[in-house]
Amino acid sequence: MRQYIDLHFRPSTPDKVKEMIALASELGFSQVASTIQATGIDCSITIATRLDLEVKRSRELLDALNKSRRRYDIIAVKCLTKEVARQAAKDDRVDILKFPDDPTLRKRNWLDYHEAELVEGTERAYEVDACDLIANSPTHLAKVINQIKRDLAVAVKHDINIILSSGASNPLAIREPRALTALASLLDIEEDYAADMISTIPEAILKRNRVKLEGEI
Amino acid sequence: MPVRLVRRRYLLFKVTSEAAPDEKTIWENLRDSTYMLYGAKGLSLVDPNLIEYNEETKAGIVRCTHDTDRFLRASIATIVAISGSPAVIRIQRSSGTIKSLRRKSGLENPKKEAQ
Numbered sequence: 001m002r003q004y005i006d007l008h009f010r011p012s013t014p015d016k017v018k019e020m021i022a023l024a025s026e027l028g029f030s031q032v033a034s035t036i037q038a039t040g041i042d043c044s045i046t047i048a049t050r051l052d053l054e055v056k057r058s059r060e061l062l063d064a065l066n067k068s069r070r071r072y073d074i075i076a077v078k079c080l081t082k083e084v085a086r087q088a089a090k091d092d093r094v095d096i097l098k099f100p101d102d103p104t105l106r107k108r109n110w111l112d113y114h115e116a117e118l119v120e121g122t123e124r125a126y127e128v129d130a131c132d133l134i135a136n137s138p139t140h141l142a143k144v145i146n147q148i149k150r151d152l153a154v155a156v157k158h159d160i161n162i163i164l165s166s167g168a169s170n171p172l173a174i175r176e177p178r179a180l181t182a183l184a185s186l187l188d189i190e191e192d193y194a195a196d197m198i199s200t201i202p203e204a205i206l207k208r209n210r211v212k213l214e215g216e217i
Numbered sequence: 218m219p220v221r222l223v224r225r226r227y228l229l230f231k232v233t234s235e236a237a238p239d240e241k242t243i244w245e246n247l248r249d250s251t252y253m254l255y256g257a258k259g260l261s262l263v264d265p266n267l268i269e270y271n272e273e274t275k276a277g278i279v280r281c282t283h284d285t286d287r288f289l290r291a292s293i294a295t296i297v298a299i300s301g302s303p304a305v306i307r308i309q310r311s312s313g314t315i316k317s318l319r320r321k322s323g324l325e326n327p328k329k330e331a332q
Contacts, residue, residue: 027307130294133295134294134295134297138253171233172233172297172303172304172305173297173305174305175294175305175307176307176308178290178308179290179291179293179294179307179308180294181287182287182288182290182291182294183291183294183295185287185288185291186254186291191287
């Protein structure tokens with residue numbers, strides 16, 4: 001049986017984390033990664049720590065990675081500039097590459113062939129947030145779908161891992177695993193691969209990082 | 218043995234919202250979200266139909282054609298507001314017949330209850 005994993009919760013307060021994690025457990029997720037940690041949560045779900053890095057210069061990214069790598073299970077880099085995207089693509093300490101959801105920023109910044117060649121053959125993954133596919137007007141959604149599909153075509157050509165997360169900032173933004181795989185149909189992703197995107201692929205990332213972090217301790 | 222021409226899929230859903238939407242509002246949201254994502258042709262292929270909706274429990278059953286339940290799930294997942302207040306509709310269970318869906322989820326048949 002598949003173990004569903006959501007690697008991207010970004011709640012605004014610790015109170016919301018508890019609510020979101022309880023709901024994720026109810027909806028059938030076995031593990032989640034959250035950018036804010038909460039204590040005293042009593043549920044069957046495993047909670048991983050995640051850091052989202054949003055920097056504009058590669059030097060800032062390197063400093064942040066030096067400081068934080070050992071403290072988090074997952075490190076994702078939001079590639080706001082080409083310079084950061086290239087650095088993130090070649091740095092082994094980065095787990096997830098994420099590109100901005102704003103179409104105007106996306107015009108100058110996407111997963112290009114140079115970055116894809118740097119990521120190819122590594123364990124880094126490209127992330128799609130389901131929240132980018134909802135709560136949008138039809139014209140905005142059409143733009144977002146086209147931009148993500150362009151990235152996915154490059155990722156697939158270079159055999160790069162792709163993960164699907166909710167990107168939820170509140171309980172109402174959390175969707176059940178089958179809804180996430182259904183949303184992947186908007187990006188022409190097959191149902192089986194979409195299920196891998198929220199189960200086996202994130203599981204492998206978490207497993208690898210936990211082994212590394214335990215080894216360092 | 219009689220065989221139906223069109224196979225269906227029945228989805229049990231639950232609405233989470235501070236508002237208390239009525240059946241008509243839920244149906245309009247389901248229909249409009251499918252139309253928004255897939256257009257008129259998609260809507261005709263999915264052929265969604267709200268079978269029942271209980272305003273007290275905020276749970277209901279929606280029907281679609283057998284091979285398009287993924288499209289209906291995606292459409293439902295894109296709903297973020299109902300009657301102007303933040304909301305989400307989550308599918309809890311699906312089945313090939315209403316009878317088995319009711320049996321699996323412990324729902325009573327409203328017609329039987331009325332009798």
